[in-house]
Amino acid sequence: MHSVPEMTNAGSVEFDDFICFAVYAAGHALNRVYKPLLDTLGLTYPQYLAMVALWEQDAQTVGGLGEKLFLESSTLTPLLKRLESAGYIRRERSTEDERVVVIRLSAAGIRLKEKAVGIPGCIVEASGRDAADLTRLRAEIVALREALNKSGTHG
Structure with missing residues (x-):
């Protein structure tokens, strides 16, 4: 070290x-x-990240979503409960393993994507950099x- x-x-x-x-x-x-x-959109940044991950791939397990977002289940679970209360997702027990909770987008959650589609472009614009430069920086x-x-x- x-x-x-x-x-x-x-x-x-x-x-x-x-x-x-x-x-x-x-x-x-x-x-x-x-x-x-x-x-x-009525979302916090962590909620937005969860929604983006679900828009990319619906029906993820809580564990898989937590790994993708680098969040512990103790942080992710309350966030998902709020998204469920807002009507954007459903939390369901897996039919194969009751211990596993699967997160699915609701119809409202799917529609929310249409309202959020311009956000990445706004971030690129606010950065004052082009998309290629931001891609390099992200890498x-x-x-x-x-x-x-x-x-x-x-x-």
Whole structure:
């Protein structure tokens, strides 16, 4: 394990050199852009991510959805209950294994996608970057996450 402080410039411990803060602050900035867009849908950002995952693939298990969103079931379950109360999803026990809960989109949840279709474009526009640049940046962030997760398992 390295004992060097987290930094982007070797030998520097200046606040502005910390990549963790840059990523953290960018996340907050993204949330500020998303909030008014999601308010029109009546969704929080985590609820929106769950809906996007379900629009991509309906009928997912709670466990599978949690893995995809990097959320523990203790965080995901209340979020899903709120989406169910709003009428966007149904939680059902699997017919093959009663311990497994399957999440399915309701008709209202399917229709909600039509209202949300413009959100990604708004985020691209707000970023001031083109889609190719954001795709490259996303790939770099995912690679960073995977490297950090891998290094965290060797502690």
